[in-house]
Amino acid sequence: LAGPPSPAGQDPHGWRVDCVRANELCAAEPSCSSRYRTLRQCLAGRDRNTMLANKECQVALEVLQESPLYDCRCKRGMKKELQCLQIYWSIHLGLTEGEEFYEASPYEPVTSRLSDIFRLASIFSGMDPATNSKSNHCLDAAKACNLNDNCKRLRSGYISTCSKEISASEHCSRRKCHKALRQFFDRVPSEYTYRLLFCSCKDQACAERRRQTIVPSCSYEDKEKPNCLDLRNTCRTDHLCRSRLADFHTNCQATFQSLTSCPGDNYQACLGSYAGLIGFDMTPNYIDASTTSITISPWCSCKGSGNMEEECEKFLRDFTENPCLRKTLPHPLSSPCPIPTGVHPPHKYLLPPGNAIQAFGNGTDVNLSP
């Protein structure tokens, strides 16, 4: 039997090439480039049924399955990221016509483990009076950022942009604020940004500071709360937002098939995808300054969902009640509810239930690889 399709699109290390490079490879090959042009025209109509019915479009799709374009991916913060994503979606868009609840991430998987960040975080904690019970981790994170020129510059950049009043009626420029936030999270190393975003808190002043990290009055809150499915549609019309949301779903989607309920027990990937959503329409944040229960949500509700209420709530729950993101898994021994089990033996529930934000905040090393 034939093995996997020809690895034309893979580099020597086994990874696919990025879509910008794949596009160049395709352009150098007349048959590929003409098929690619055809497919793009097919998808421009955006009607999946017409596209499937068209013989020429189908042939183009089949030919491109063998080209490097088909498996290409993009990297977060790469040069020409937007161009890369445009190429990715120009092929993938329309194949399922936005009917899919979860879309696959166009980004390469994050392979590094969270333990790397904890190692870096511990360097900082050496400077803090960490043993002091009154210590405010979020304040420490802000201090650490201020001691690093790059972090300080980009942080004060987004804070001043996001708190700059435009006029009496316009509280701030949301567009510019989002852009400055994206720059901060793209260009500052995650050992600084995650510490600010996911610091653990014992009191309300600390939790309020954590909630204020992204200047929510400008970047997050709005006059009205849109419907979550409407917000998702808006996000999906933008290549970057769509990609970041798909990345979040890929890396933070709770699963029963891992110890921590995060896909592949990869906290780092989930935290990264979460931070990657900040500065887009789907910007998530802590909904309040509670220290005991961490609830995260984008600025939307399921009011007015009509017959789609179930789907809307499912979408929202991936933020508000996501066991991978936060501690919601009930304890197995005392739980009145049944614990859904996956393919792993049930003893996994005797381990502390995991979640990315709290694990990070606690400074726990969660290298759970077998």
Next chain:
Amino acid sequence: AAFGLYFPRKEYSENVYIDQPAGTPLLRIHALRDSHGEVAHFHLCQNLIISRARSHENHWFQIREKTGLLYLSKSLDREDFSMLSVGNWMPLSKVMLYVFLSSHPFQENECDSATRTTVFLSLINATAPACSSLTARQLCFTEMDLSFHIKENKPPGTFHQLQLPSIHHLCQNLSISYKLLAAEGMPFRYNENTTGVSVTQRLDREERERYELIAKCTVREGFREMQVEVPFLVNVLDEDDSPPFLPNGTDTADAVVEFNRKEGTVLATLTVYDADTTPIYPLESSRKKYTGTIITDDPWISETFRVEHIFDEIHFSPNGSQVRGTQHEYKLVLNKSISVTEHRFFQLDVLVNDTEFHGPKRSVMLHFNVSILPVSIQFPNMTYQFTVNRNAERFAQIGKICIENCMKFRGVNITYKLLAPNISCYPVSILQGREDKYGSLYVNDSSVLRRPECKEIQYTIQATDKQSRKHTKTLLTIVLEGTLLKKEEDCPDSCAVSKHHAECEECGGLGVLTGRCQWRQGSGKGITTNYSTCTPSIKTCPDGICDVIESRDLAVCPQDCTSGNIIGGHGKGAGNLGIKSGHGICYCFPRQNCYCEKDDIKEQLCDDVCKTVI
């Protein structure tokens, strides 16, 4: 009737293991009917979707057209597994299949029917587990929630089978039985022989839209017995089966146009309820389904008014349980600004139509009693008289000129003008901001104030309505008073430059009323809007607004108008103009920097409350 078969759930899932024999049943799919007599036919599209972009021809899975049983038609070996895993990024390989539904037998290659459901098959890289190694939860239910949707007003039917065909096939020596708990009095029935769950009657969403039951499973193996319970949820889907109605029967509202005549003004609102839900997205299509039209032959009415429709979800409690409904609001809005001379009374009718409802009474008529009153452009009965100190400087603000009710006006543009006085003394002028409804009188030429022959000056003020050209006049008297003070030397031309109380009150500057600047003593701690500063007049500066006179010369009130740097603790004003709040004393060098600083450096350090502010 239109083809109305549908799936009671959007997604199904099951595990597939290596080398499971051909013929292994995987899962059972059900369909519900729209009308009696419809027969469901199930069909698979012949390709597997591996990842978003990659697909592969399906050689392994088939579905029984009549029963909806999905089964393995060919076992998957290791090579099949590795082939299907290519392109999968998730740690667990998943393939996706679409199952289509039709009321007639499927033709060859027909796989674009609108009604489809998705099956996710998790490819487990191991042979099928021994039954003894599976937990009760795994033996009884799949990982997916037991959550279904059933359309209201449709015939009853079976929509789920609790028994898992794959487990039943694999673990034949185990006894697995099910029960449906909390089902008493609910329109659902569990059939023990088939383990099928059916809905027994037509459902009405407006009565109840959610049923929460519990599925209980008992596994017996010899003397051992294990039990698992999971929630079993049924959501009832809505269709447009309720007509619009009026809360408390109110169908009439008064709409009065008087001082506010601006385009976009909401004059009155009437509310219509509907027990059906209305999705807020896509917004436009929902608006089109529920229309509000002005019924009129008068082109003036249709040009001048429009109806705006907004709707919101509300809750009804018909019999204890809460269901969602819709509140529609119809707002009568001015489509253009109305002239001050317009004078009319009439009734304006709006027809509200629930276009998707097919019963009687699908529309209601709303009535607006519209009164358009004319407004007069006139000054209050008195004439204006202002006293101006002879020591006042240029840009000193003397007072405001305003016609009757001018501050209530919206959509009426009044301009104020000073007509030339009888003698050659012209010390004052009038200015009006772009949005201002009043005119501001100020000293334009301070040298005139000092001339002894100018004592009492009479002006005529004229106010004109831009749209109707209607105008009105009144008299203004300016009385000059006070004796001339000797000018201090070395004083800056701007009060704002002074940093100390004493030097402030010794000098004059642009905009002062009596020849001397005024000191504002702040009392607040930290960064406050009540900061200490030196100003030409405490009444107008700083007040957080860079008004039309202050903006004529930056030296008048930089505290309200500066767009330059502010050094020290401060907060900027609206539109990045001025110092809204400052720390200690704020002083400015016009057209250069402003500084806010504490005189005495005995501030306590930033405490915990201070730290929480970014």
